[in-house]
Amino acid sequence: MLSPTAIALTCVVAQASAACDRTNLQGIVAAYIQAHASGSPKDLPLAKNFTYTENEVATNITRSILSQAITVDLKRSLVDTTECSTFTEITAATNKHPYVIDTRILVSDGSITAIQAVVADTGDWIFNATSHLSWSKSENWEAIPVSKQDKRSTIKAAGDAYLDSWADGKVKAPYGTPCARLEGGAYTGSKNTSSNTCHMPEFPKPFAGALNRRYVIDEEIGAVGILNNFPFIDATRPEGTPSTNLLRVEEGKIRYIHETTICATKNCGRKIQSSRSTGQCNLT
Ligand SMILES: *[C@@H]1O[C@H](CO)[C@@H](O)[C@H](O)[C@H]1NC(C)=O
Ligand SMILES: *[C@@H]1O[C@H](CO)[C@@H](O)[C@H](O)[C@H]1NC(C)=O
Ligand SMILES: *[C@@H]1O[C@H](CO)[C@@H](O)[C@H](O)[C@H]1NC(C)=O
Ligand SMILES: *[C@@H]1O[C@H](CO)[C@@H](O)[C@H](O)[C@H]1NC(C)=O
Numbered sequence: 001m002l003s004p005t006a007i008a009l010t011c012v013v014a015q016a017s018a019a020c021d022r023t024n025l026q027g028i029v030a031a032y033i034q035a036h037a038s039g040s041p042k043d044l045p046l047a048k049n050f051t052y053t054e055n056e057v058a059t060n061i062t063r064s065i066l067s068q069a070i071t072v073d074l075k076r077s078l079v080d081t082t083e084c085s086t087f088t089e090i091t092a093a094t095n096k097h098p099y100v101i102d103t104r105i106l107v108s109d110g111s112i113t114a115i116q117a118v119v120a121d122t123g124d125w126i127f128n129a130t131s132h133l134s135w136s137k138s139e140n141w142e143a144i145p146v147s148k149q150d151k152r153s154t155i156k157a158a159g160d161a162y163l164d165s166w167a168d169g170k171v172k173a174p175y176g177t178p179c180a181r182l183e184g185g186a187y188t189g190s191k192n193t194s195s196n197t198c199h200m201p202e203f204p205k206p207f208a209g210a211l212n213r214r215y216v217i218d219e220e221i222g223a224v225g226i227l228n229n230f231p232f233i234d235a236t237r238p239e240g241t242p243s244t245n246l247l248r249v250e251e252g253k254i255r256y257i258h259e260t261t262i263c264a265t266k267n268c269g270r271k272i273q274s275s276r277s278t279g280q281c282n283l284t
Contacts, residue, residue: 020084021081024107025086029086029088031045032086032105036065036070037071037072041061041062041064041066045110047109047111050112051115052115056242064117065101065119068097070090070099074091075088078221082217085216086104087104087246089101089258090102091129093130097121098121098129099121101119102244102246103117104116119262120260123263123267124263125262127185128186129185131185135180136182139180139256141256143220144250148250149219150219150222150251151219155247158249159245159249160213162198162245165202166202167202167209173200173254175198175199175253175254176196177194177195178194178195178196178255179195179198179254179255179257181256181258182257182259208231210240210243211229211230211240212240223248224249226244226245227243227244229242230242234265235268235269241261241262241263243261243262246259
């Protein structure tokens with residue numbers, strides 16, 4: 001016979017997992033998208049102890065990006081049924097004020113306990129929402145057939161290897177062929193790319209690496225979204241500027257990378273030499 005305590009525990013566990021299945025998390029994502037579209041967070045299921053940050057700064061949600069009505073042209077979402085969280089990338093290119101917004105949402109018992117939004121617009125790292133929309137749309141982020149899905153640990157390891165390789169060129173990221181990276185609005189591939197254009201050389205020393213990584217992993221989409229603090233790129237923020245990397249992994253290999261990075265000064269104080277033919281950007 002189960003003791004009353006055991007019954008209570010069983011109920012708590014059942015509730016927690018029910019609130020964290022794909023359907024429930026997709027409901028949270030839908031409410032989040034709706035809040036952007038309507039410009040009001042009032043219908044979001046917020047927990048009492050809920051926190052909101054925008055580009056790593058604690059912000060009152062009533063004065064946040066969620067209180068502006070935004071035309072969402074494209075959205076890509078991951079749901080993490082293990083950690084009970086979601087990651088959504090919104091491209092708002094036709095909005096009067098264009099944005100690319102990457103957001104991690106933490107959920108507990110069906111309520112949102114944290115929203116961490118990285119909100120990019122003009123002046124952020126090689127920002128161009130029109131270009132972002134066009135390239136992102138050309139990619140395939142459909143669900144991966146069950147027989148070909150990677151384990152959570154494989155997807156996470158691919159994301160970590162990519163970020164680790166910036167600080168240590170000896171780390172081999174499992175780039176696929178093809179592989180393409182969308183950084184701000186710059187794309188390393190082409191519409192029918194057949195090569196790996198994702199390779200990132202080691203950054204000049206000293207480089208601390210992408211810090212404070214916060215993951216959302218979705219085995220069905222084969223993807224990981226990683227919020228992090230990225231040092232080096234913006235000299236005014238040696239502790240790291242808010243950044244996200246969103247990676248699609250297919251059979252253990254990186255297929256797409258999206259990077260969204262916030263700059264304190266226009267374009268992180270850097271001049272860009274962009275080659276039209278390759279979209280590759282050289283830092284100067
Ligand atoms: C908020 O409350 C939930 C339970 O409702 C708990 O899981 C979570 O850890 C709390 N968060 C903070 C920041 O206290
Ligand atoms: C956020 O702003 C609203 C509206 O001004 C106010 O009612 C609320 O108390 C604020 N919340 C916090 C946590 O400061
Ligand atoms: C943004 O990208 C679009 C499409 O590639 C291009 O037409 C436009 O000139 C770019 N805008 C800026 C400000 O570079
Ligand atoms: C796609 O790739 C094929 C083969 O490499 C090439 O012939 C074709 O021109 C490419 N199309 C575009 C739109 O780049």
